[in-house]
Amino acid sequence: xxxxxxxxxxxxLIIKKRFLKMLISFSITPLLYLIAFGWGLGQRMTVEGVxxxxxxxxxxxxxxSMTRSFAISSEINIARFYxxxxxxxxxAPVSDLAIAVGEVLGGILRGFLATAIICLFALLFRVRLHxxxxxxxxxxxxxxxxxxxxxITSMIVRSHADQSMLNNFVITPMAFLCGTVFxxxxxxxxxxxxxxxxxxxxxxxxxxxxxxxxxxxxxxLVTVFCFGxxxxxxxxxxxRSAKA
Numbered sequence: 001x002x003x004x005x006x007x008x009x010x011x012x013l014i015i016k017k018r019f020l021k022m023l024i025s026f027s028i029t030p031l032l033y034l035i036a037f038g039w040g041l042g043q044r045m046t047v048e049g050v051x052x053x054x055x056x057x058x059x060x061x062x063x064x065s066m067t068r069s070f071a072i073s074s075e076i077n078i079a080r081f082y083x084x085x086x087x088x089x090x091x092a093p094v095s096d097l098a099i100a101v102g103e104v105l106g107g108i109l110r111g112f113l114a115t116a117i118i119c120l121f122a123l124l125f126r127v128r129l130h131x132x133x134x135x136x137x138x139x140x141x142x143x144x145x146x147x148x149x150x151x152i153t154s155m156i157v158r159s160h161a162d163q164s165m166l167n168n169f170v171i172t173p174m175a176f177l178c179g180t181v182f183x184x185x186x187x188x189x190x191x192x193x194x195x196x197x198x199x200x201x202x203x204x205x206x207x208x209x210x211x212x213x214x215x216x217x218x219x220x221l222v223t224v225f226c227f228g229x230x231x232x233x234x235x236x237x238x239x240r241s242a243k244a
């Protein structure tokens with residue numbers, strides 16, 4: 001397990017080198033949502049008992065921490081297909097578990113950076129969030145789950161085109177359908193049941209409840225962590241399979 005520090009240090013160096021660019025890129029999407037929907041609809045309608053902009057910001061946190069954590073798949077693909085750095089990790093006396101931990105920690109850090117930016121936007125739009133330990137735990141669960149999922153996909157794809165296809169069929173639908181920008185109560189019964197069990201749906205419920213100071217749906221939070229643990233175990237196994 002000692003080898004994970006080297007893998008994680010590489011992720012830290014990437015973030016350090018691209019920090020300003022990351023902050024800008026992490027800001028664009030949530031800012032566009034807040035301008036288009038927050039100012040346009042934010043005070044004119046209520047969703048689940050709160051102004052729409054108050055409902056929207058926790059959803060953007062769930063969406064942002066998901067997409068930015070999952071984005072480590074692109075970094076791993078570059079390391080695998082172009083720089084061949086990942087092959088050096090695999091050839092070194094570093095366990096598959098250490099590689100998995102280092103990469104997933106890098107994804108989690110990206111998820112928290114995205115969350116911090118959206119929390120700053122919440123201050124600008126005068127939306128009060130309850131940023132406490134329960135909130136951070138919910139964000140951690142979401143970032144851990146999708147960093148682990150990214151590890152799986154980055155090991156099984158054969159090209160960047162394959163990765164883009166997975167993003168289009170897996171991440172993009174969840175970003176819009178899992179209660180981030182509208183209430184799942186508006187969906188038909190069968191669709192509500194189906195979407196409610198996608199990983200981002202319980203994560204959104206947990207993050208929104210914590211951010212708005214509502215009672216935490218602990219079942220949803222446990223579900224997210226269970227998804228994350230399963231994805232992490234499978235991700236560690238796929239590293240071994242890719243090595244073979």
